[in-house]
Amino acid sequence: MKHHHRLIFKALIDAVKWHLIVRNVAEAVTPPKTRKVEMKTWDNEQVKIFLDVSKDSSYYPIFLTAINTGMRRGGVLGLRWQDIDFDNNIIYVRQSLQEVKKVGLTFKEPKSGKSRSISITPSLAKELKKIYKQQLTDKHLFGQGYQDLDLVFAQKNGKPIQPTEMARNYRKMVETSGLPYIRFHDLRHTHATLMLKQGIHPKVVSERLGHSTIGNTMDTYTHVLPK
Incomplete structure (x- = not known):
């Protein structure tokens, strides 16, 4: 209104x-x-529990990436191999996968309207490299039937992952874990909250999240900033 x-x-x-x-x-x-809707997040221990429970899920690498980068769902699902610099462990957010009514899945520019870079840990980079090796096997199996869109997170045949299917599995994993339910988008808030509680400068967090100004970050997360 x-x-x-x-x-x-x-x-x-x-x-x-x-x-x-x-x-x-x-x-x-x-x-x-x-x-204002009250923000719901997990603490470190709850994150560990969720990741442990979802370890065998085919969507586990997506959950891990979202928690470790603070990327939005569309940004994670739209991530391409050309957007990852493994030499320096940096992800570049350059496109987003969106589900549009009567159109289907489509790729758009990031919500902020510009690309940004996010540094990642060696452990996350290792997980992503495992996916790359598996995709090489899938390409060989499917041959010409493989739709190569250069996507990091894709179906076995290379096609984009359906956001609704992934979200359904995410909800199932949360229910299995016994943790209080938070939306997939709240993994982004969880990432930011954990960083700020660790004393990471708000400017760094703001740039990772792709906020237009540090003021936006401060307004959203003031309640979790160290005194």
């Missing part, structure tokens, strides 16, 4: 400026206050 009010308010401001109307009636309306 608040968003619609902003759109109408701006449209009528332009209409007054262009002498189409004499008054912006949206000025007489008080929009509702924004209600």
Whole structure:
């Protein structure tokens, strides 16, 4: 409702400026206050429990990457091999996989509108290299039937992973773990929260998350910053 009010308010401001109307009636309306949804995250121990339970899931590398990088779901599923620098252990977020109604799966630029780099740990790099070796085997098995989109996380035939299927498995893994449920997107918040609690500078966290300003990061995570 608040968003619609902003759109109408701006449209009528332009209409007054262009002498189409004499008054912006949206000025007489008080929009509702924004209600902040309480952020839910896991602590270090809960993260370990979840990763241990989901170890045998085919989506485990996706969960691991999301937790270790703070990338959005679309960014993880849209990650390509050309976007990974294994020499320096850096991931470049350059595209996002999105599910669009009546269109299907499509690739778009990141939500921030620009690419960014994220440093990764040697252990995560090792897991990603395992996937690369497995994909070489899959390419050999499928031959011309393999759809090579250069995706890091793909189906056996190379096609993009269905976000809804992955999300369904994620929910199942959380239920199996017995942990309090948090959304897949909350793995991003968990990553940021754990970094800030460890004393990592908010500017570093902000750049990893792809926030436009450090103020955005501070507003979102002030409650977890060390005193």
